[in-house]
Amino acid sequence: DKLEDLREQGFARIAIANEPPFTSVASDGKVSGAGPDVAREVFKRLGIDDVEASISEYGAMIPSLQAGRVDAVTAGLFMKPERCAAVAYSQPILCDAEALLVPAGNPKGFESYADIAADDSATMGAPGGGTEEKLALDAGVPRDRVIVVPDAQSGLKMLQDGRIDVYSLPVLSLNDLLAKSGDSNLEVFAPVKDAPVYCDGAAFNQRDTDLRDAFDVELAKLKESGEFAAIIEPYGFSAEAAISTDRDTLCAQE
Amino acid sequence: MGDWAGYLTLILQGAWVTVKLTVMGCALALVVALIAGLGRVSHVAVLRWISTCYIEFFRGTSIFVQLFWIYFVLPMTGLWSPTPMQAGVMALGLNVGAYGAEVVRGAILAVPKDQYEACTAVNLTRYQKMRHIILPQALPLMLPTFGNNAIELLKATAVVSLISLSDMTFQAQIVRSQTGNTIFPFVTILILYFIMSLLISTGMRYLERRATRGLDGVR
Amino acid sequence: MIRVQDLRKSFGTLTVIDGLNFEVKKGEKLALIGPSGSGKTTILRILMTLETISGGRIEVAGEPLYHMQKNGAEVPANEAHLHKMRRHIGMVFQHFNLFPHKTVLQNITLAPMLTKGESRANADKRAGELLEMVGLSDKAGHMPSQLSGGQKQRVAIARALALNPEIMLFDEVTSALDPELVEEVLIVMKRLASETDMTMLLVTHEMSFASDFADRVLFFDKGKIVESGPPEQIFKNPQEERTRTFLRKIIAAGQHV
Amino acid sequence: MIRVQDLRKSFGTLTVIDGLNFEVKKGEKLALIGPSGSGKTTILRILMTLETISGGRIEVAGEPLYHMQKNGAEVPANEAHLHKMRRHIGMVFQHFNLFPHKTVLQNITLAPMLTKGESRANADKRAGELLEMVGLSDKAGHMPSQLSGGQKQRVAIARALALNPEIMLFDEVTSALDPELVEEVLIVMKRLASETDMTMLLVTHEMSFASDFADRVLFFDKGKIVESGPPEQIFKNPQEERTRTFLRKIIAAGQHV
Amino acid sequence: MFWDWDFAISITPTLLQGLKITILATVLGAIVAAVLGLVFAILRRSTNRLISRTTGFVVEFIRGTPLLVQLYFIFYILPDFGLRLPPLTAGVIGMGLHYATYFSEVYRGGIESVARGQWEAARAGNLNPRQTWVHVILPQAIPPMIPAMANYLLAMFKETPLLTAITVMEMMSQARSVANTSYRYVEPMTLVGVFFLIISIFSVFGLRWLERKFGGRAR
Numbered sequence A: 001d002k003l004e005d006l007r008e009q010g011f012a013r014i015a016i017a018n019e020p021p022f023t024s025v026a027s028d029g030k031v032s033g034a035g036p037d038v039a040r041e042v043f044k045r046l047g048i049d050d051v052e053a054s055i056s057e058y059g060a061m062i063p064s065l066q067a068g069r070v071d072a073v074t075a076g077l078f079m080k081p082e083r084c085a086a087v088a089y090s091q092p093i094l095c096d097a098e099a100l101l102v103p104a105g106n107p108k109g110f111e112s113y114a115d116i117a118a119d120d121s122a123t124m125g126a127p128g129g130g131t132e133e134k135l136a137l138d139a140g141v142p143r144d145r146v147i148v149v150p151d152a153q154s155g156l157k158m159l160q161d162g163r164i165d166v167y168s169l170p171v172l173s174l175n176d177l178l179a180k181s182g183d184s185n186l187e188v189f190a191p192v193k194d195a196p197v198y199c200d201g202a203a204f205n206q207r208d209t210d211l212r213d214a215f216d217v218e219l220a221k222l223k224e225s226g227e228f229a230a231i232i233e234p235y236g237f238s239a240e241a242a243i244s245t246d247r248d249t250l251c252a253q254e
Numbered sequence B: 001m002g003d004w005a006g007y008l009t010l011i012l013q014g015a016w017v018t019v020k021l022t023v024m025g026c027a028l029a030l031v032v033a034l035i036a037g038l039g040r041v042s043h044v045a046v047l048r049w050i051s052t053c054y055i056e057f058f059r060g061t062s063i064f065v066q067l068f069w070i071y072f073v074l075p076m077t078g079l080w081s082p083t084p085m086q087a088g089v090m091a092l093g094l095n096v097g098a099y100g101a102e103v104v105r106g107a108i109l110a111v112p113k114d115q116y117e118a119c120t121a122v123n124l125t126r127y128q129k130m131r132h133i134i135l136p137q138a139l140p141l142m143l144p145t146f147g148n149n150a151i152e153l154l155k156a157t158a159v160v161s162l163i164s165l166s167d168m169t170f171q172a173q174i175v176r177s178q179t180g181n182t183i184f185p186f187v188t189i190l191i192l193y194f195i196m197s198l199l200i201s202t203g204m205r206y207l208e209r210r211a212t213r214g215l216d217g218v219r
Numbered sequence C, D: 001m002i003r004v005q006d007l008r009k010s011f012g013t014l015t016v017i018d019g020l021n022f023e024v025k026k027g028e029k030l031a032l033i034g035p036s037g038s039g040k041t042t043i044l045r046i047l048m049t050l051e052t053i054s055g056g057r058i059e060v061a062g063e064p065l066y067h068m069q070k071n072g073a074e075v076p077a078n079e080a081h082l083h084k085m086r087r088h089i090g091m092v093f094q095h096f097n098l099f100p101h102k103t104v105l106q107n108i109t110l111a112p113m114l115t116k117g118e119s120r121a122n123a124d125k126r127a128g129e130l131l132e133m134v135g136l137s138d139k140a141g142h143m144p145s146q147l148s149g150g151q152k153q154r155v156a157i158a159r160a161l162a163l164n165p166e167i168m169l170f171d172e173v174t175s176a177l178d179p180e181l182v183e184e185v186l187i188v189m190k191r192l193a194s195e196t197d198m199t200m201l202l203v204t205h206e207m208s209f210a211s212d213f214a215d216r217v218l219f220f221d222k223g224k225i226v227e228s229g230p231p232e233q234i235f236k237n238p239q240e241e242r243t244r245t246f247l248r249k250i251i252a253a254g255q256h257v
Numbered sequence E: 001m002f003w004d005w006d007f008a009i010s011i012t013p014t015l016l017q018g019l020k021i022t023i024l025a026t027v028l029g030a031i032v033a034a035v036l037g038l039v040f041a042i043l044r045r046s047t048n049r050l051i052s053r054t055t056g057f058v059v060e061f062i063r064g065t066p067l068l069v070q071l072y073f074i075f076y077i078l079p080d081f082g083l084r085l086p087p088l089t090a091g092v093i094g095m096g097l098h099y100a101t102y103f104s105e106v107y108r109g110g111i112e113s114v115a116r117g118q119w120e121a122a123r124a125g126n127l128n129p130r131q132t133w134v135h136v137i138l139p140q141a142i143p144p145m146i147p148a149m150a151n152y153l154l155a156m157f158k159e160t161p162l163l164t165a166i167t168v169m170e171m172m173s174q175a176r177s178v179a180n181t182s183y184r185y186v187e188p189m190t191l192v193g194v195f196f197l198i199i200s201i202f203s204v205f206g207l208r209w210l211e212r213k214f215g216g217r218a219r
């Protein structure tokens, strides 16, 4: 039984992304951020004293889970039908809407992915394999105008250098990015019109549904007691958004 | 933007991972190179065959693909599930080892035919010939290229950041996204890589001098 | 001691030795002479098992060299058989082929220690005697690169002798040397020829030395023996036209015999 | 034709030639002999401007070789001066140094066409005559790798002659050849010596050839001339002990003079 | 389910699209490397100490640090200094610069492999330096270089996946993009490996041919 194994072992391995505020790494190397903090708390209540977080790129998370290299992913990996088919999600934890980072004053007036599709000369940056890439493609932005950017900082830099016209990430990610850059020539447009609000959950290997179910039980208690809100709201996430929806709804949402 | 000393420590932690990867990868590469290189010149056809396949396969595909297979595909077969460090060392060692094997083979073949014949004339066995005559002379020929291969391996460690191993390049990426500063982490690691490669080439030159001592004027 | 029967050797399509027959008696000193490319080196290399043969049969010390008995039939020799047969034979090369990473002493003692399991003390003692014989007692600790060509060749002779072979093969042992250094090697060889009863085969382009050294001279051309006999006969009174032409050219090029 | 005064040449700390003086008259054939390492090659290479000198002065055809006049003073020669002086001199090397990527004909015509601006037709014609002279008319279209050593060396001689130098330098032109191939080269050289009035300097280890070829022999040791004179004197009646020892060794090694 | 043929076939056109970019980047990069390499080789032979030493240091530095980090530098940091290159251009320049350091060694080796006697024979024939280079040295120096150069071409080919980091959609990027949207990793990555292997194997035959034809030495 997986849960027993983890208890014995004393820690669970989780994959996180290098994306504030979902995760953050302090200068002393300590991992925090909304995702890992919730996971740490829930696992503690399950009798697993510690989590061992490894930072992954988005593309590597699901393979890591499938290859059994990590026990869970808590990284802002939003629930979508294909993903729900590939992994076992817990109930929702962190919710965020999509946003666009654009030059100040939003000169091209982008408010939705369809706007970007309509402008033949516009190029958009998005992380490879992320939700934004998929939404943009679905909205009709051709493949060669969706630039796959390796990381948020590179996306910001490309926008500053004028290599792309717009960079899309979840609202809180962009806010954090913009704040750190201190660049007053840019602004965040949020939320993107016609784009659903997404929530992530802790993702488990599909063989580990028992562990997932145990996780859900403790997560529900945490939400009820209000401690959940206390953990995530300082990072800017809304507890209400996560509590008011559930996995089945989100997994059905295209 | 913060605490540079702390972030520098993060990068140095990554540098330590890079050093470990390089040292262990080189050790593995050396062993594999010797085995496969000797296999290539073996008189047993099967050994030659196996070595050739190994060498052509690992030189033929890109290290990214090898890393991916070892780290993600191998565990799915249920055989073995390496840690990132193990996967990194394995991919680097096997990849560079394949190049090294060709160096070993080249050096063995570069020992003049005369020396092989002199061994036959004094009736040494195949093993004695390799052990006492050929390898000691081939080694100095291999060292310079081995030095280059070690530097190649050091540089290749940067790709393990793709499998989330927190090496120096990966740590630089983290510092970059946590601080929003690009120049500081990248300049730092450029300098660190350069220092490491200088250490390797200096060390190799020292070894070369030692190995060729007394052989001056021979070639 | 050596019996060569119908020996054939080809490299690809080039037949270098074609139906060669000769015998060498124990203790005999034989000189092989002949034009470049006639196959002299090839014969020595075959006797030293550095080549394979394309046909024919060789016996050394009463046993077949490239064949062995297996279940009553004669089959091609395996490495173990060759290894055993090589104990009878030693060879000195044109380019010395010393081991450059070993000292003079180690060059001489390596093979006895490895192949005969001699103790270091014994091997060192014998090496000392051999170095004495070739006049290089003071060079035991030197590396080959510190020696002149003549000295290298004398070490190579000592190395071959260290294994006490019954047959010694010499392939143009002086032709890579500066003229001034040739003499010291020839002195050693002459002494060797007169003092031991080893069987010796010598390939050389130095006719006067061949004449001094050998009991019998074989004149080769195109992989065949054209003429054979004692040196006086071959050099002073050759029977074959081919031999006469060859000797004329050699003499025109400045050698005397 | 050549005047060497107080010539000095060192390689790093090793002084190879130390205060050398000699003259060569126009048309004279000179043989340089001496033990290995005595500096014979070095002198030829200096005359061919393949080395620099460490001191002293050389005149060729009345002009300083390594010096030139500039504003009335004598200064070290520049490349242009060397280029001009080299027209007087040709050299044949021990290892032929043919251009392996050019045919025999191209090897011979390349330099005349490039340095003297000769037309291809003229150069080809002259090359044909030279190949005739060295007996290789049928090999014009061959690549050097298809030739034997003796043939290569004859092509090298033709190549050097193609520039019509007044002085020819030969450095052990036969010592890299098989003994049987030596003769064909020596025949060409002897013919050359008797038919032309070129000045020739020849380094050789073949005493009988030196004796046939040369008007005068210089015996070298350690970068100095020990003895010089006509061949009869040097070979039959040497004055210096050093010369006698050298010749004794050479003769013991099987050469006659 | 381990391997899905239909899926593999459906993604092949996308991957081939990436392969085109991969090959383009390799060929252009090799041209840059060949030209710059010659420049490095010549500058390093310069009799002016300052020029030769500086070039030597630059070459050692570039060779001692990872291409990945250099690419980041060129693409993300150079714009701060007013130089904004399109991704493919940046990639070609980065790879070209990196491999120029290897090519310069090849040039050096090729020139040194011409026997000293050839320089001397040219001098004895009174050719001037330009004639010596054009008619004697280069015709002999270039053929032995060809196999080594082809080898580096192959190495460059295998390093193109690094261009992902600077948003060039080469084959590996396409594969990852496919993998990221479909959550199927085995097929795209394996296909990429197979494409690499096929091209490498053909290149190896080509290389063997070149080596036979020009009789040079490999890496």
Ligand SMILES: Nc1ncnc2c1ncn2[C@@H]1O[C@H](COP(=O)(O)OP(=O)(O)OP(=O)(O)O)[C@@H](O)[C@H]1O
Pocket: C011, C014, C016, C034, C035, C036, C037, C038, C039, C040, C041, C042, C043, D178
């Ligand atoms: N490994 C080989 N492959 C092909 N041909 C060879 C090989 N070894 C020798 N030969 C050829 O065999 C012939 C005889 O060569 P061998 O060396 O025995 O002649 P040799 O009488 O020793 O001549 P030399 O006096 O020049 O040493 C020559 O034509 C040579 O080219």
Ligand SMILES: Nc1ncnc2c1ncn2[C@@H]1O[C@H](COP(=O)(O)OP(=O)(O)OP(=O)(O)O)[C@@H](O)[C@H]1O
Pocket: C178, D011, D014, D016, D034, D035, D036, D037, D038, D039, D040, D041, D042, D043
């Ligand atoms: N480029 C060089 N660098 C250092 N030493 C050299 C160089 N060329 C020649 N020498 C040394 O100069 C000395 C004279 O050499 P040189 O080649 O002129 O002798 P040689 O009389 O031609 O001998 P040989 O008969 O062996 O050809 C030797 O001791 C040699 O080692």
Ligand SMILES: [Mg+2]
Pocket: C040, C041, C042, C172
């Ligand atoms: Mg021979």
Ligand SMILES: [Mg+2]
Pocket: D040, D041, D042, D172
């Ligand atoms: Mg000389």
